[in-house]
Amino acid sequence: GFRCAVLSCILSRYFLKMEKKESITFAGAVSHVYGLYKGAMLTLMIDIGHRTGLWIAAAKLSRKGSSFTSTQLAAEASCNERYVREWLRTMTCGGMFQYDSNGELFSLEKPYAMILGGPQKTVVSMALISSLFSRNLDKYVDVFKNGGGLGYEHFPEFHGLMAELSKQNFDDNLLKEYMPRTGDILDRLKSGEKLRVLDVGCGGGHAMLVLAKEFPKSEFLGFDFFSGKALDTARSIAKSQNVGNVQYKVGDASKLSVDSFEAGLKFDLICGFDVIHDQKDPQLVLDNISSCLAENGVFLMQDVAASSNFHENISNPMSPLLFTMSALHCMTVSLAQDGAGLGNMWGRQLATKMLGQAGFTDINVAAASDHVNDIFICRKPSRSLHANI
Numbered sequence: 001g002f003r004c005a006v007l008s009c010i011l012s013r014y015f016l017k018m019e020k021k022e023s024i025t026f027a028g029a030v031s032h033v034y035g036l037y038k039g040a041m042l043t044l045m046i047d048i049g050h051r052t053g054l055w056i057a058a059a060k061l062s063r064k065g066s067s068f069t070s071t072q073l074a075a076e077a078s079c080n081e082r083y084v085r086e087w088l089r090t091m092t093c094g095g096m097f098q099y100d101s102n103g104e105l106f107s108l109e110k111p112y113a114m115i116l117g118g119p120q121k122t123v124v125s126m127a128l129i130s131s132l133f134s135r136n137l138d139k140y141v142d143v144f145k146n147g148g149g150l151g152y153e154h155f156p157e158f159h160g161l162m163a164e165l166s167k168q169n170f171d172d173n174l175l176k177e178y179m180p181r182t183g184d185i186l187d188r189l190k191s192g193e194k195l196r197v198l199d200v201g202c203g204g205g206h207a208m209l210v211l212a213k214e215f216p217k218s219e220f221l222g223f224d225f226f227s228g229k230a231l232d233t234a235r236s237i238a239k240s241q242n243v244g245n246v247q248y249k250v251g252d253a254s255k256l257s258v259d260s261f262e263a264g265l266k267f268d269l270i271c272g273f274d275v276i277h278d279q280k281d282p283q284l285v286l287d288n289i290s291s292c293l294a295e296n297g298v299f300l301m302q303d304v305a306a307s308s309n310f311h312e313n314i315s316n317p318m319s320p321l322l323f324t325m326s327a328l329h330c331m332t333v334s335l336a337q338d339g340a341g342l343g344n345m346w347g348r349q350l351a352t353k354m355l356g357q358a359g360f361t362d363i364n365v366a367a368a369s370d371h372v373n374d375i376f377i378c379r380k381p382s383r384s385l386h387a388n389i
Helices: 004-013 028-052 054-063 070-077 081-093 111-117 122-133 137-146 156-182 182-191 206-214 228-240 282-291 319-335 346-357 383-388
Strands: 096-101 105-108 196-200 219-223 247-251 267-273 294-305 362-367 374-379
Touching: 028 054, 028 081, 028 122, 054 070, 054 105, 054 111, 054 267, 070 081, 081 096, 096 294, 105 111, 122 156, 122 319, 137 319, 137 383, 156 182, 156 206, 156 228, 156 374, 182 267, 182 294, 182 346, 196 206, 206 219, 206 228, 228 247, 247 282, 267 282, 282 346, 294 346, 346 362
Parallel strands: 196 219, 196 267, 219 247, 267 294
Antiparallel strands: 096 105, 294 374, 362 374
16 A cells, blocks of 8 residues: 555665664764754644645645745645745755745645645654654653653543554555455455454554454454543444444453453454553453454454564664654553553564463564564464364
C-alpha cells in the first residue's frame, strides 16, 4: 500500500545512505544540532498546515497545474493571508514548494503533495505526534528527575491518532500480508469454519471489523481497557455497516482469562498489534494470551522491528524517532503503573524469550513490508505432540 511505499522510500532513498562518521568537528556538531532544531521548527509548521487544511488546499491547487499566490491559497483553505504567506515562505525555504519571484507564485512539489496533501496521513501524522508530545514537556522533565511515568490520561489525542494510523495499516496489510502468515488459520477462515478471534488492546477496533467483514461465519472480539469511547464508536460503525459478527469489550489484559468471556471458550486466533510493550506486566499478559488460545491456535503479534541488543539499533535510521516515542509514550505509560517499562524498542530477542516463557514453542519472526514492524506468528505444542512424547 501507499503507507509501505512511503516508508520504504524514506528508508531506501535517504536514510539508508547515511554513513557512520568516526569523528566530527566542532563546526560539524553545531551544524548537526542546528539542523535538528530546524527540523523541529518545520515539524510545527507541517502540523499547522495539516490542522488548517493548507496542505490539502495546496495539493488541490497544484493538481490544477498552475502556481498560486498566498492570497489564492488563503482563500482555498479559509485562512488569514498574512499567516499563509509566512507559512509558504517557511515551507519554501524548507524545500517543499517551488517559488517564482515573478508574481510571487508558489507551487507544491508533487511528491510532497502526495504525502502531505493526500488522503494518507502516515507521514504528516508524525508532525502531529511531535506536537502532542510537546504539550507534556514539563511533566516529562518531572519524571526524568523523579521517576514514575505519565499515564494514558495524558495522551487523549494520541490514541485517536494512532487508531487512525493503524486503520490505514489494517486496510492495506491485514488481509494481504499478515493473515497469510497464519497458515491453516486463514485456510479455516476461508473454508467457512466458525473460528473465534480476539484482538487484545484493540484500540479503535478496526482490525476486527476488517476480518469480520471478510469472514462472516466466524466470531470476532476486540478487547481494550482504556478505549471505552473508541469502542462505542467501533460498535456504531459495525452496526452501520451491518456487521453482526464482531463485538467489543472493555477489559484489563492483565486479568485476561477464559472466564472473561461467555461460556469460557478459547480462541483460535489472538492478535496483539503494538500493544505488549506498553503493558504494566507484559509477561503476565503473554501468559494470559497463551492460556486463552485454543489447541492449534495462533497468536499473531506485531511489534516494532528492533534488536534487544542496543548497539544493533544504532545504525537503524528510524531509531532516534522510535526511541523518542518509546521514552515519551510507550515506556512512560507502563512506568506510570509501576510497571516493567519495556518501551517499544524491547527487541525481537527479548520478545521471543518472553513468548517462550509463555509456552509458545513455534515462534516465527518476519519483517513487515513497512520496514518498521516485525510480525510474530506463535504456536504452542499440540496435545497430540505431548501424547506422542
